[in-house]
Amino acid sequence: MCKRGASDFVGSFRYGTSAPQTATRGNEVFGVIKDAEVMREQEVAGWFGERADQTIETSCARVFLVGEAAWKIKRPVNFGFLDYSTLELRRWALERELSFNRAAAPDIYRAVRRLTRAPDGGIEIDGPGETVEFVLEMRRFDEQGVLAAQPWAIDDALEDSLGRTVARFHAVAPPRPQGGGVNALSYTIRSNANLLRGLAPRLGAQTVERLIAETDRALDALGPLLDRRVTDGFARHCHGDLHLGNILVEDAVPILFDCIEFNDTLSDIDIQYDLAFLLMDLDFRRRRDAAGRVLNAYLDEAARNFGEGLWTGLAALPLMLSVRAGVRTHVQAYSGDDEAARAYLATAIEHLARAPSVWWRPAACRARESRPSPGSARRAWEARRGRWFCAPTRSASASSASRPCNACPLRLTRRR
Numbered sequence: 001m002c003k004r005g006a007s008d009f010v011g012s013f014r015y016g017t018s019a020p021q022t023a024t025r026g027n028e029v030f031g032v033i034k035d036a037e038v039m040r041e042q043e044v045a046g047w048f049g050e051r052a053d054q055t056i057e058t059s060c061a062r063v064f065l066v067g068e069a070a071w072k073i074k075r076p077v078n079f080g081f082l083d084y085s086t087l088e089l090r091r092w093a094l095e096r097e098l099s100f101n102r103a104a105a106p107d108i109y110r111a112v113r114r115l116t117r118a119p120d121g122g123i124e125i126d127g128p129g130e131t132v133e134f135v136l137e138m139r140r141f142d143e144q145g146v147l148a149a150q151p152w153a154i155d156d157a158l159e160d161s162l163g164r165t166v167a168r169f170h171a172v173a174p175p176r177p178q179g180g181g182v183n184a185l186s187y188t189i190r191s192n193a194n195l196l197r198g199l200a201p202r203l204g205a206q207t208v209e210r211l212i213a214e215t216d217r218a219l220d221a222l223g224p225l226l227d228r229r230v231t232d233g234f235a236r237h238c239h240g241d242l243h244l245g246n247i248l249v250e251d252a253v254p255i256l257f258d259c260i261e262f263n264d265t266l267s268d269i270d271i272q273y274d275l276a277f278l279l280m281d282l283d284f285r286r287r288r289d290a291a292g293r294v295l296n297a298y299l300d301e302a303a304r305n306f307g308e309g310l311w312t313g314l315a316a317l318p319l320m321l322s323v324r325a326g327v328r329t330h331v332q333a334y335s336g337d338d339e340a341a342r343a344y345l346a347t348a349i350e351h352l353a354r355a356p357s358v359w360w361r362p363a364a365c366r367a368r369e370s371r372p373s374p375g376s377a378r379r380a381w382e383a384r385r386g387r388w389f390c391a392p393t394r395s396a397s398a399s400s401a402s403r404p405c406n407a408c409p410l411r412l413t414r415r416r
Contacts, residue, residue: 053066145248
């Protein structure tokens, strides 16, 4: 079942929310609303807790696993970038979560239900009494099927299917001309900079400032390209949190779930920035071979629906990979894992260090790795092996004969 209540952005973004606005109340302490809302939360948690096989809790939500179902409630919190502080706001968020996620996972997301006051004063589901809380009903699934639990098990067929699944998801996603471009990416870059500076004593001030400076230079250089992609239709309503922890595999089919619903600024983005989280996550987990094949499959499928900008936009991929790694840096640090945070920080710099200084040429490339035998796949991943080379793709969308190149951003950021 889904592990997070909202996303890995918890404790990260501070630039507002796209939810209906509510006045800040004087009794907010550390984002948690104290008063009747907390009492309501405790009552609902107690009622579900008596029935649940397992409870999964995050800063923003609780998920109660009951038999074959999973019941998700939002917690009454306000972190600035999301606001669930009232019953109406929680209903709004759950209805959006249902609507957005059913596009990719209709078999998992079922309905928003009402927890109501029973005649005996207790709680029941969808009764005639007053609404106590809103809850999202989902189908329970095996958490071992989530790719984050076994990144070494991603094989050729799944890599191809995963890339094409994401491309098809983006192809039918609603355009968002108000999203994407420099404004959308700089929103996250500013947040990263503010949060990383606050962590500089733990992560290293010199390293933090290097990343911020290099990110700003890359954004300035790529600004015209990023804004042109908005005009060309690459800004769409995306998943927003597309890492391995939000991809389930059932019957060899990848299913995208747990997309961002609480802030449109984080989900109305460039489709390549959406994909970048998946590629960065695979790369960080020492599955660059998988990342290259996912990217190749994505480009081949996406070329059926997008124009030349699909190829020229790859010049911005190193920056997008770096920004995603920057997000993970402060997420890990705020969760108390400084070792992982420093590793992500180094990765973020690495992705920028060899970023192309010119536009990506519209000749497709394919990144490959010397692939270990199936029996040693997990050991190879854990040992961080990998030698990279580019090879021509067989994409039917290429306008001219493909040829090997040295511009692949995944190759240029090869981990040593």
